[in-house]
Amino acid sequence: MRAVVQRVHKAGVEVNGEVVGEIGPGLVVFLGVGKEDGPEDNDYMAGKIAGLRIFEDNEGLMNLSVQESSGEVLCISQFTLYGDCRKGRRPGFTAAAPPDKAQELYKDFCERLKNAGINVATGQFQETMRIFVDNNGPVTMLLDSKKQF
16 A cells, blocks of 8 residues: 655645635545455554544644644545556556455544544545645655555
């Protein structure tokens, strides 16, 4: 499982010109699910993202998590994080999970964040989305559940 995590002032997502999700201060998580991923990857990623200390404390140091800062999460499913661009000019997506598996793990990931007490907004799975991100920092992190050790 792969994620691009961005700290934001606010963010939103539209589908067909209609806002389907928006947040105030918090994180935008672009989440890619690989064909080898399973529940243990969700355990790692949800725990890591909920506890990632990238929000500033009263002294301006990145010491607070999204939970501790009362932030929100906008989670967007993004299979293109598994795009393989090593050969040719067209990315290959054979490492991405099939849609049914990806959707199941994506929904479970979002549910885990909600269970951690975080307000979670989402886009719409397998839809073309327009995402608005007002970066804070910018602070952008790359996470990969297969690179946790």
